[in-house]
Amino acid sequence: MLASVAAVFATPAAAHHSFAATYFEDKQQTIEGDVVQFVFRNPHSFVHVEISDDKGGAQRWAVEWGSGQQLSGQGVNRETLKVGDHVVVVGSPGRNAEDHRMRMRSITRPKDGWKWSGTFQ
Amino acid sequence: MARFVGLVILVFTITVPPAFAQVDLSGVWGQRQHEDQQERGPGGELGDYLGIPLNDAARLRADSWDAALYGLAEWQCRPHGADVMWRSVHPLRVTKDIDPVTGETIAYHFNFDDLLDRVIYLDGRPHPPEEAAHTWAGFSTGKWEGDVLTITTTHLKEYILRRDGVPRSDLATMTEHIMRHGDFLTIFQIVKDPVYLTEPWILSTDFQFDPRANTTPELCEIEEETDHPKGWVPHRLPGTTTDAEEFAKKHNLSVDAVRGGAETMYPEYRKTLKPAAGTLGAQAAASQNAGPARAAAADVRVLKIRDNVYMLSGASGNMVVQTFAQGVTVVDTGLAQNADRALAAIKQLSTRPVVHIINTNADPDHVGGNEKLAAAGRRIPADIVAGDAAGAPEGPTIVAHEEVLARMSAPTGAVAPAPVRAWPTDTYHVDYKKLSAHFHGGEAIQLFHEKAAHTDGDSLVWLRRADVLVTGDLFTTTTYPVINLAAGGSINGVISALNHILDVAFFDYRSEGGTMIVPGHGRLCDASDVAYYRDMVTIIRDRVQDAIRKGMTLQQVKAAKLSRDYDPRYGSTTGPWTTDMFIEAVYKSLGGK
Numbered sequence: 001m002l003a004s005v006a007a008v009f010a011t012p013a014a015a016h017h018s019f020a021a022t023y024f025e026d027k028q029q030t031i032e033g034d035v036v037q038f039v040f041r042n043p044h045s046f047v048h049v050e051i052s053d054d055k056g057g058a059q060r061w062a063v064e065w066g067s068g069q070q071l072s073g074q075g076v077n078r079e080t081l082k083v084g085d086h087v088v089v090v091g092s093p094g095r096n097a098e099d100h101r102m103r104m105r106s107i108t109r110p111k112d113g114w115k116w117s118g119t120f121q
Numbered sequence: 122m123a124r125f126v127g128l129v130i131l132v133f134t135i136t137v138p139p140a141f142a143q144v145d146l147s148g149v150w151g152q153r154q155h156e157d158q159q160e161r162g163p164g165g166e167l168g169d170y171l172g173i174p175l176n177d178a179a180r181l182r183a184d185s186w187d188a189a190l191y192g193l194a195e196w197q198c199r200p201h202g203a204d205v206m207w208r209s210v211h212p213l214r215v216t217k218d219i220d221p222v223t224g225e226t227i228a229y230h231f232n233f234d235d236l237l238d239r240v241i242y243l244d245g246r247p248h249p250p251e252e253a254a255h256t257w258a259g260f261s262t263g264k265w266e267g268d269v270l271t272i273t274t275t276h277l278k279e280y281i282l283r284r285d286g287v288p289r290s291d292l293a294t295m296t297e298h299i300m301r302h303g304d305f306l307t308i309f310q311i312v313k314d315p316v317y318l319t320e321p322w323i324l325s326t327d328f329q330f331d332p333r334a335n336t337t338p339e340l341c342e343i344e345e346e347t348d349h350p351k352g353w354v355p356h357r358l359p360g361t362t363t364d365a366e367e368f369a370k371k372h373n374l375s376v377d378a379v380r381g382g383a384e385t386m387y388p389e390y391r392k393t394l395k396p397a398a399g400t401l402g403a404q405a406a407a408s409q410n411a412g413p414a415r416a417a418a419a420d421v422r423v424l425k426i427r428d429n430v431y432m433l434s435g436a437s438g439n440m441v442v443q444t445f446a447q448g449v450t451v452v453d454t455g456l457a458q459n460a461d462r463a464l465a466a467i468k469q470l471s472t473r474p475v476v477h478i479i480n481t482n483a484d485p486d487h488v489g490g491n492e493k494l495a496a497a498g499r500r501i502p503a504d505i506v507a508g509d510a511a512g513a514p515e516g517p518t519i520v521a522h523e524e525v526l527a528r529m530s531a532p533t534g535a536v537a538p539a540p541v542r543a544w545p546t547d548t549y550h551v552d553y554k555k556l557s558a559h560f561h562g563g564e565a566i567q568l569f570h571e572k573a574a575h576t577d578g579d580s581l582v583w584l585r586r587a588d589v590l591v592t593g594d595l596f597t598t599t600t601y602p603v604i605n606l607a608a609g610g611s612i613n614g615v616i617s618a619l620n621h622i623l624d625v626a627f628f629d630y631r632s633e634g635g636t637m638i639v640p641g642h643g644r645l646c647d648a649s650d651v652a653y654y655r656d657m658v659t660i661i662r663d664r665v666q667d668a669i670r671k672g673m674t675l676q677q678v679k680a681a682k683l684s685r686d687y688d689p690r691y692g693s694t695t696g697p698w699t700t701d702m703f704i705e706a707v708y709k710s711l712g713g714k
Contacts, residue, residue, distance in 0.1 A: 009375075018164020022188035037343050048344065062192070062347045067199035069337075096189035096355050099347050 003057055023092040023103045031102070035085040040078035042067045044120075045080060047107065049089060063089050066120030067105040079116060085109055089119075126334075143181075143265050146229060149277035150213040161208045164284045166371075167652050168364025172242040179288055179317035180380060181686035184362050185660060186286025189347075189355035195623060195652035198341035199632040200236040202280030204295050204306035205313050207326045213238060213306075220244075220311045229263065235338035235348060237543075238630065241272055246470055248275050250433045252424050254645040255291050256633055257306020279706045282312075282322060285364075291598075291650075304330035316689045320383040333392030341631060352620045354659040356609030358667055359683070369499050379705070421459065421466040423539040424645060426637050427587045431470055432645055436463045439488035441591045443584060447501055448517075449475030452582050452639075459645055463490050464497055477561065479568065480521040480545060481580050481593025481641070483528035483608075485637055489542035516542065520556065522570050523548035524578025530606065531571030537599050558586075570626075571595055571618035575602065577609025581618065583625060590626060590638045595619065596651055598643025601684070601691045602658060603698050604706040609682050612662050612710040619655040662707060669713045678708055 004009040019025060032053035051058040065071065068078075081087070087109050091102030106117035136276035161320040170183060190196050201209050201663040219227040231239040241263040248260055257319040259277035263270050269587060278328060282289045293314035300307045306328040311321045369376040375394050380387050421435040433440040436455025440463060449471050450644040455463050466471040467475065475498030480488050495516035526545045537544075549568065556566040568580040594603055595618040604610040626648040627638035638646045664683040673681070678702055684692065692700035 002618065017188045017191040020164050020166045020168075022164075022191070037345075041342075042339055043341070046344065060348050094189065096187055097354075098349070099355065099394070101187040101189070101347055104400060121438050 002090050019092075019103060021095070021103075025092050025103070028090055028094055028105065029093040029102060030088065030090050032088045033086070034063070034086055035081050035083055036060065037083065038081040039116070040071070040076075042069060045071060047067055047087070047089070047104070050090075056060060059100060061089075061100045061102060063091055063102045063104050063107075066118075070120050074116070074118065080114075081109075086111060126424065131601050143511075144268050144270075145217075146270065146299065146301060146306070146675045147217050148215060148330055149332050149334050149336055150215065150306050150328035151211060151334040152212055153327050153329055154210065156326060159206060160218070160283070161652060162210055165662045166364075166368055167285045168362075168366075168368035169283070169285055170287055170365075171374075171379055172386060173282055173287055174285055174318050174320040174322060174383035174386060175282075175381050176317060176319050176402035176689070178686045182288045182317075184279075184358065184364070185686065186288075186525050187355035187357055187654065188284075188286075190656070192346040193354075193652070194343045195632060195649060197343050197346070197632070198232075198628070198630070199446040199649065200257050200279075202257050202289070202294075203237065203239055203261070203274055204276055204277070204289065204310060205280060205282065206233050207308050207310060208324070209233065211339075212331065212336055213328055214336050234336055234337075235340070241270075247308075248273075250422060250424065252422060252432065254637065254647065255650070256416060259295070266411045270297075270299040272299065288317050289322075291316050292690070293318075294314055295448060306330070318384075352616060352655075352659065354655075354656045354663075355662065356660045358664060379658055383551060392619065409695070412626045421455075423448050423466055423470065425649045426589055426639070429452050430584060430587045430589050432639050433466055434460070435489065437540065438593075438641055439591075439643075440486070440490075441584075441589065442467055442470055443561070443564060443587065444471040444473065445564065446473070447560075448473045448498070448564065449565070450477040450561055450564070451475055451494060452479045453481055453487040453593065453641075454478060454494050456486050458492070460493035464545075465495060467494075467580065468562045472519075473691075476501045476517050477556075478517050478519045479566070479580070479582055479591075480519065480525055481582060481595075482576055482578060482593060483521070483525040484576075484594065486544060487593060487641070488521075488525070488539065489531065492540050493686065495519065495542050516546075517548050519543075519545045520547045520549075520554070520568065521545040522568070522578040524609070525577065525580075528576075528578065533620070536671035554580075554597060569621065571621060572614055573609055574604075574612045574614035574618040575610050575711050576605045579618065581622060581625075588627070588636045590622060590636055592618075592638060594641035596638070596646075596654060597640045598620065598646060598654075599691075600642070600693065601661075601700065601703040602697050604703070604710060606706055606709060610710075612658070612665075612707045616655065616659055616662060619651060619658060624649065657691070661687065661704075663706045665704065665713070666711050669708065669711055675705060675708050675713060678713070679704055 010013040031051050036037045036050045037048035039046040039065045044067055048063060050058050087107055089104045091104050094101035108115045139559045154355035214232040216230045217226045227243040227244045237258050239258045239261055241261045243263050255276045255278045257278050262273050262275040263272045277293055278605045279291040281287055281290050293312055296311045298309040309325045309327060311323050313321050323350045325420045365376050365379055369379045384390055421433050421650040422434045426432055429444045431442045433442060436459035438453050438455055440455055441452040449467060475494050476495060478491060495697055498517040500515045500517055526548050529539040530544050552570055558565040565585040567583045571579045571581050579593055579595055604612055634647055637650055640646055661684050668678045688700055
């Protein structure tokens with residue numbers, strides 16, 4: 001109960017886009033690849049992951065994550081992920097298939113078992 | 122006793138407020154998210170146009186809108202517009218500017234985490250002229266009416282009323298009434314938009330005094346997000362979305378009701394409702410609004426852009442004047458019949474002669490004043506051998522792409538479209554031309570040839586030190602782009618030029634300011650205004666391309682009104698460049714038969 005009250009009245013980072021308008025929030029997609037960039041910032045962080053596409057080429061995905069402020073409170077900092085880390089990401093796929101974008105639901109680094117899962121605004 | 126009276130007077134003087142005292146709004150005010158929390162926090166759902174008195178044009182724009190736009194560099198750092206910011210998640214910090222002499226509050230600052238810093242002028246100053254630049258905050262003046270602060274806001278940039286793409290145009294204005302009741306602040310706002318709303322959009326929002334609210338500035342820098350080809354503008358083609366049906370079904374509402382519109386906002390509408398989950402009804406066939414009134418040509422007006430750079434409007438095509446110690450550089454010269462007024466305006470800015478003229482294209486409203494301005498000026502450097510065939514002194518240099526000269530001149534013995542003294546004297550035929558800063562008061566000026574765009578001879582002119590771009594008819598704020606197919610223009614050339622403008626231009630911050638951009642016609646702009654225009658032209662190009670792919674004839678494409686969501690802002694059924702002419706030019710330019 002306390003957690004839900006806090007979720008309603010806490011000041012979240014502003015998303016100028018609507019999550020519901022940007023992502024299929026009722027769907028999930030999994031991608032696996034290497035981190036090529038980690039942008040730790042407000043209002044939202046991004047993990048850029050390069051995966052192999054159907055034709056064996058490289059495809060870059062942008063995974064939208066919480067604000068630096070929100071993630072800091074959950075033990076994530078700008079050194080948590082490094083370029084070259086192999087990760088498995090589960091997220092809500094973007095509505096525009098050409099955009100190769102997801103909203104983060106969970107991320108796992110198999111090499112050391114590190115994992116984050118949760119929600120953010 | 123005398124000491125007692127003196128004390129009373131002193132206390133009275135200290136405690137009685139001066140006559141101008143008003144309610145004090147300063148402090149930090151927390152937003153209260155019980156009002157539409159879903160919409161203002163995580164964001165609403167696609168297809169939800171409930172409670173907005175929008176028209177059919179707005180519906181189509183919202184239906185076509187794709188949130189992937191927010192990944193584009195020109196979109197990432199945009200704050201909410203002043204009207205929508207009230208319903209954001211950001212607290213309000215109010216500070217005030219005090220006149221040091223009178224002690225009066227002469228301005229309030231409404232700051233939302235530094236995303237938006239609205240200045241509310243209380244000193245009675247007028248609003249800027251219509252050709253001035255627009256901003257996310259707009260320009261606001263306030264006036265106390267009893268205990269209510271009434272604010273009038275103009276010069277807003279285009280924005281969205283709801284985060285599912287319902288648009289609000291840059292011609293909208295807003296009135297706000299702000300009331301303080303102890304620790305509560307109520308904002309009552311009325312937005313009028315002649316382009317996308319049929320009635321005012323009215324909303325009230327409450328804030329609570331909260332000195333502990335987190336007002337940490339929310340900074341933003343443009344980042345690379347996803348990979349796309351240059352010029353990619355995400356949107357959805359008409360008839361390909363089912364958002365309204367899905368939203369209506371999910372919430373057990375009538376589809377016609379979720380499409381919004383003034384008629385759906387009154388109690389009487391309930392009586393007309395059929396059972397929920399119907400198909401799109403009457404609104405789909407609603408007629409579009411008539412376009413907003415266009416300002417009639419008036420005297421030449423001067424708008425200062427930088428310390429020594431000015432925009433002159435009212436001579437038909439916009440002109441730019443750069444003044445320096447030795448002379449004046451003029452980009453475009455307006456219509457011939459307005460040249461005297463233009464020259465008079467230039468003389469008010471500098472007593473030095475016109476020494477350089479640059480033309481962005483060969484149209485009469487951009488080169489018409491060449492002859493008169495050239496006759497009134499002279500060239501530097503002065504040691505160039507002067508004189509023409511008639512023995513007149515050498516006039517200013519006139520710089521343009523060589524296709525401009527070709528269109529204005531004629532071979533010996535033939536009648537030329539323009540007099541010899543109006544012709545460009547210095548032309549280029551390669552991708553760009555750089556003009557020496559030495560002869561332009563230290564201003565490095567670069568001309569870029571934008572191929573096959575409005576015509577085949579368009580130049581984009583960049584005053585690099587002043588950071589001002591002059592676009593000619595590659596970009597306007599008053600009409601759809603004029604594509605002169607007979608003169609070598611094309612829709613893809615226009616889009617390429619608009620993307621090039623965005624490549625060259627910088628933002629100052631929050632997708633605003635920085636490089637100032639003077640369109641061929643209309644108001645002063647920055648890159649976000651060009652981005653909106655680029656988006657619009659690209660979307661219409663894609664729709665026409667899709668229609669051609671489906672085998673539609675030109676008449677069918679015109680009848681389909683594929684630009685009806687933008688027609689109230691840029692379209693016309695009369696005059697030299699109608700919507701039908703634009704669509705025909707796009708269709709033919711894309712190879713439609």
